[in-house]
Amino acid sequence: MSVKRRIRAVAWVLLVVVVTLDPFYLIPGSAGCAGPSPAVLTGAGATAAAGTVRWRMAVECGGASASPWFTTEDAGALKSDVFLTRDLLVVAPPGHGVVTGYDLLTGRRRWTYDVGDPSFHMWGSASAQWVMIRSWPRAGRMGRYQVLDARTGQLRWSQPSPLGYSEGLDILGDRLVLQQDYSELVGLDPQTGHELWRVARPRNYRSDHFDDSFAYIDLWQGKVGARTLDSIERIDLRTGEVSTQPLAEPVAGFLEMVHPAGVLVFERWEAGRYEQGTTAVDTETGRVLWQRPAGLPGYVKSNGLAMRPSGYKGPVMVVDPRSGEVQWQAPPRRSSYYEWYHDEGYLLQGESADDGKGTLVAVNPDSTIRWQTQSLPRPRAVWQTTDTLVVSTCPTRYSRCNVRQLVAIAIS
Secondary structure (H helix, E strand, O other): OOHHHHHHHHHHHHHHHHHHOOHHHOOOOOOOOEOOOOOEOOOOHHHOOOOOEEEEEEOEOOOOOOOOOOEEEOOOEEOOEEEEOOOEEEEEOOOOOEEEEEEOOOOOEEEEEEOOOOOOEEEEEEOOOEEEEEEEOOOOOOEEEEEEEOOOOOEEEEEEEOOHHHEEEEEEOOEEEEEEOOOEEEEEOOOOOOEEEEEEOOOOEEEEEEOOOEEEEEEOOOOOOOOEEEEEEEEEOOOOOEEEEEEEEEEEOEEEEEEOOOEEEEEEEOOOOOOEEEEEEEOOOOOEEEEEOEEOOOOOOOOOEEEEEHHHOOOOEEEOOOOOOEEEEOOOOOOOOOEEEEOOOEEEEEEEOOOOEEEEEEEOOOOOEEEEOOOEEOEEEEEEOOOEEEEEEOOOOHHHOEOOEEEEEEOO
């Protein structure tokens, strides 16, 4: 065989191998990473129609040898912490030491903040005024809380986080609340980080649930299957004052959430059975608003109150949190990997095709399609506000997913 024929034969073999390999092996960790460039604006910003792309953002890197900001591991759990407010997208990638704020409607960069340490773990939350970042170095050194101005990205204050994973900081109304293990709650001034109050949790503390005004403390008392409460402890987030909220009548079950509509939601499980019951109580008066033989499903998220009939017999429904009246009932489920209820009256489902593409579909209660997105390269994770959702996408298999883009889609 001549030299030319041998070269052609080897080239064909290499071509076949390359085509059959997963793209994961062909794209090095830092390939495709963009510098600090603006997003690709393909939509019409604030006027984009529902289901259309507002903008796409390529993966950004912290350096030539660094891995992408948006990477996944195992079955595609996103490493970067991505969180939204109404008009701000914040990305906090581990291992880079940089946090970036983007305009949610246009994708344009607003600010970049250097946390000062390429942290192994980094996550946070945001409000209209504040961005809170928690960082934890790989080497086991003390972590830090850093609070930024949401408009400018400038640091307002920083303090150590000595307790590791057993400590958390949340933005609640005009206070920051530090949860120290199972022992204490501490109220901080978001302007300065100064401690305003400190309250020890009760010894029989089970969990606490928050709205923007109070922390409601659920206690372990009575038997699991037959426990009833005639009052509930609460802490004023502005003053730290502890009080007892009487309930107008005994309520069975455990406190599972505080709804923003001013409702304490208790859930009851019958021991050894799948029978569930839910009771809604007014936060101000302690009066029982309604009761239903239903539980709280985990996969439908809503500003209403999503419920599933007791014993899982029937579709998920969304009820008015104060009246208990059914506002919406889910259509028959199709194959999807995430779904949630939107308060305009539809279910948003993620669907995946065999070719590695996927779409997001808005489904009306009668199963008709309200709108759907164009085909996307394997949508992986979704975050949403009232009118925008942000999707991470990756071109490779789920188990080896390197997220290459964030895509913002108008939903109302």
